[in-house]
Amino acid sequence: MSSKLVAPHGGKGLVCALLVGQERDAELEKAKGLKQIEISARTKGDLIMMGIGGFSPLSGFMTKADWKGVCENFQMADGTFWPVPITLDVDASEGVKAGDEIALVKDGETFATMHVSETFEMTEADKKWECEKVFMGEGEESVDGKFWDLAPDDHPGVIMVMAQKDINLAGPVKVLSQGEYPAEYPGVFLTPAETRRMFDERGWANVAALQLRNPMHRSHEYLAKIAVEVCDGVLIHSLIGNLKAGDIPADTRVKAIEILIDKYFVNENVINAGYPLDMRYAGPREGLLHATFRQNYGVNNMLIGRDHAGVGDFYGLFEAQEIFDRIPTTGDAGKDLQCRPMKIDWTFYCTECDGMASLRTCPHDKASRVILSGTKLRKALSDGAEIVDHFGRDEVLDHLKEYYASLTEKVEVKMQGAASGESM
Numbered sequence: 049m050s051s052k053l054v055a056p057h058g059g060k061g062l063v064c065a066l067l068v069g070q071e072r073d074a075e076l077e078k079a080k081g082l083k084q085i086e087i088s089a090r091t092k093g094d095l096i097m098m099g100i101g102g103f104s105p106l107s108g109f110m111t112k113a114d115w116k117g118v119c120e121n122f123q124m125a126d127g128t129f130w131p132v133p134i135t136l137d138v139d140a141s142e143g144v145k146a147g148d149e150i151a152l153v154k155d156g157e158t159f160a161t162m163h164v165s166e167t168f169e170m171t172e173a174d175k176k177w178e179c180e181k182v183f184m185g186e187g188e189e190s191v192d193g194k195f196w197d198l199a200p201d202d203h204p205g206v207i208m209v210m211a212q213k214d215i216n217l218a219g220p221v222k223v224l225s226q227g228e229y230p231a232e233y234p235g236v237f238l239t240p241a242e243t244r245r246m247f248d249e250r251g252w253a254n255v256a257a258l259q260l261r262n263p264m265h266r267s268h269e270y271l272a273k274i275a276v277e278v279c280d281g282v283l284i285h286s287l288i289g290n291l292k293a294g295d296i297p298a299d300t301r302v303k304a305i306e307i308l309i310d311k312y313f314v315n316e317n318v319i320n321a322g323y324p325l326d327m328r329y330a331g332p333r334e335g336l337l338h339a340t341f342r343q344n345y346g347v348n349n350m351l352i353g354r355d356h357a358g359v360g361d362f363y364g365l366f367e368a369q370e371i372f373d374r375i376p377t378t379g380d381a382g383k384d385l386q387c388r389p390m391k392i393d394w395t396f397y398c399t400e401c402d403g404m405a406s407l408r409t410c411p412h413d414k415a416s417r418v419i420l421s422g423t424k425l426r427k428a429l430s431d432g433a434e435i436v437d438h439f440g441r442d443e444v445l446d447h448l449k450e451y452y453a454s455l456t457e458k459v460e461v462k463m464q465g466a467a468s469g470e471s472m
């Protein structure tokens with residue numbers, strides 16, 4: 049049976065750096081004798097994605113030329129599209145040189161070995177440049193003068209990059225572990241090869257993905273159902289890597305999605321899965337990253353709502369949709385992004401429409417609309433406040449309330465303009 053799905057990004061098929069069986073055993077043995085470099089949670093996620101083919105065609109960390117091209121123009125040195133730098137930072141005191149082989153470890157576990165092909169310095173100025181290229185948007189917090197006043201304290205993506213160590217290492221990796229994900233999320237942590245097989249078995253050609261990092265509420269449900277109506281099926285794909293403090297843990301969110309699918313979806317048209325990355329908080333560029341790795345999972349339509357992957361008010365509400373029209377193309381399908389955005393306006397329940405609607409379909413005013421945002425939901429749950437009708441399904445809310453009831457410390461949820469719905 050030949051696959052009708054979109055080809056993996058990069059034109060080289062799925063590029064998987066994960067070793068298995070005897071090859072893995074031998075590499076693990078070799079790794080014991082190598083210089084051990086402790087990695088961040090973000091790097092662990094990147095390595096696992098390289099291992100399972102989620103970051104095809106990447107087979108290692110970016111060179112300086114790739115880093116520069118990606119920041120400047122969304123393209124690696126060979127012209128292949130890529131939206132955010134995938135780099136590995138180390139302390140200069142580690143003394144790693146080009147030509148070295150090193151082991152990448154976290155909390156005592158060896159995640160990969162790496163052949164270092166290049167090292168390059170990241171000065172304070174380089175990091176600032178990367179931040180301006182990657183994280184600066186068109187929202188009111190990104191205007192000149194304001195960005196650097198706010199971002200070092202308020203933008204988690206900028207904070208992460210500015211805290212990186214001073215040397216970047218480039219080169220191919222051999223991945224030796226998928227971490228806790230296969231054991232903790234059986235049936236949910238699916239590799240690109242696995243989702244492709246599932247889509248193929250169902251005869252799907254045209255597949256949409258819904259990105260989730262918050263519990264699924266009515267607005268998400270509506271987005272997924274719009275996709276089901278016009279595509280062969282939808283992949284509900286949750287971030288199961290690290291989030292920031294105050295976010296709801298992945299197992300609680302994944303269970304909530306299961307509850308929702310069981311009760312409110314036609315099961316065979318939906319797949320519930322998770323991916324092991326951390327948030328990069330890159331706003332519109334993060335939307336592009338979501339589309340890029342979804343293509344590897346076999347998805348050719350990425351649902352992009354208003355303020356997709358938004359961070360505070362650093363981005364315009366439609367920026368993550370519009371950026372898809374601005375990225376460069378080479379005309380070479382292997383190098384260009386094939387996964388297209390499915391752009392959908394703000395969706396909500398409207399009492400006048402007596403159902404779910406969007407700004408494109410509902411002519412009524414604010415007073416008739418139940419404005420849904422994940423942040424608002426988390427705040428209400430955290431405060432123990434009553435959740436307004438039609439915000440979420442009762443079965444899902446009950447599950448989330450149980451989680452909040454189990455917390456010993458109250459979670460502070462910061463509200464900004466975009467999340468409050470005030471700016472619509």
Ligand SMILES: [Zn+2]
Pocket residue numbers: 398399400401402405410411412416
């Ligand atoms: Zn209406």
